[in-house]
Amino acid sequence: MKILSVNAGSSSLKFQMYEMPEEKVLISGVFERIGIHESFYTIKINGEAIRKEKDLPNHKVAFQYLVEELEENHVVERLDEIKGIGHRVVQGGSYFDKSVVVTEDVIKKIEELNVLAPLHNPAAITGIKAAQEVIPNAVQTVVFDTAFHQTMPEENYIYAVPYEWYTDYKVRRYGAHGTSHMYVANRMNQILGREDTKLITCHIGNGASVSAVVNGKCLDTSMGLTPNAGLIMGSRCGDIDATVVTYMMNQLGISAQEMDNILNKKSGLLGVSNVSSDMRDIDAGILEGNERCELVKKMFIRRVIDYIAKYYVEMGGCDAIVFTAGIGEKSVTTRRRIVDGLKILGINLDEKANGIRGVEGKITTDDSKIPCYVIPTDEEVMIARDTLALIP
Ligand code: ADP
DSSP states (O other), X not given: OEEEEEEEOSSOEEEEEEETTTTXXXXXXXXESTTSXXXXXXXXXXXXXXXXXXXXXXXXXXXXXXXXXXXXXXXXXXXGGEEEEEEEESOOTTTOSSOEEOOHHHHXXXXXXXXXXXXXXXXXXXXXXXXXXXXXXXXXXXEETTGGGGGSOHHHXXXXXXXXXXXXXXXXXXXXXXXXXXXXXXXXXXXXXXXXXXXXXXXXXXXXXXXXXXXXXXXXXXXXXXXXXXXXXXXXXXXXXXXXXXXXXXXXXXXXXXXXXXXHHSSHHHHHHSSOSSHHHHHHHHHTTOHHHHHHHHHHHHHHHHHHHHHHHHHTSOSEEEEEHHHHHHOHHHHHHHHHTTGGGTOOBOTTGGGOOSSOEEOXXXXXXXXXXXXXXXXXXXHHHHHHHHOO
């Protein structure tokens, strides 16, 4: 059965088509600069990458090209072979604790949550509507970044602010990257050969978050109302004293929107180093003796260790720690420094094993009290799996 996994941004559309349940990727690609000049798309099929410059005024046109490519490349002979389309949605609020089939009510609820994800939720709806128009026979589903975290207990998601902010304005911790945390937690349980586990999953990419997962369910996570909480990220500040925000708005005479932009786009690795939001550039800066690159790397590592320590205590132990996403999968030095900082827990790095990049493997010695693993994440296949499960 053919299932399409879709991630629509405001000007982009990423997709992967799977043969399910085998989970074989048949074709994948991305449409870029939709609604902007010089739009184009790239597709990967049979190990080959093809790029085409095309006018892409909106997401519907992108889907039409997608269908054309599927047919020309004989991925499908008829459109009705596509049985399901799963859409990634960033914010599902308290409404959704699992993936669901798209209905009018579902769309209304996602729209209601636009205020909490002003860039992402409207884009997802645009993607859903375009897919419905172009591929009407497929079952459309939505998979939420927040759903996995809905099992958190109240004390972990209520903020210590006036309670009415929660009841009247939906202010609470929702978390994000849930599909990724769930994927690596499931895979970790498979490797351990049991489900009754306490795991700490570290999704460390440009965006970064840590989750505490008990028996496959989220107990706590570091992102908050929005992704700008918890860890230090490429250009996001993560946890800071909330009063810094109002103090600096007064000092600089800037609006809430300008402040939000600074905290999300000009902070984190970029803000402190003034070099880059990309960990590879920070590492290169360190090698050149740039002190602020070293400073922000120390801060970054410290914060990850702090969250691991917090969740270790919160769960009353830990059976495995997982690293995933760009930095978690590929940055050997970052993993080394994090794991070295966990020695007090009896965790011992295996230097040689830690040399892996982008592949699954254990990176601690056999006598390490808690094993640490690299597990490449795969949010797209999770979307395809959930969609398959929802097809009647
Ligand atoms: P996104 O959140 O945008 O999906 P990714 O998961 O792709 O981000 O992670 C991007 C981050 O991964 C960047 O900071 C990048 O520097 C880092 N990264 C990728 N490859 C390497 C590498 N080989 N060494 C160190 N960092 C890497």
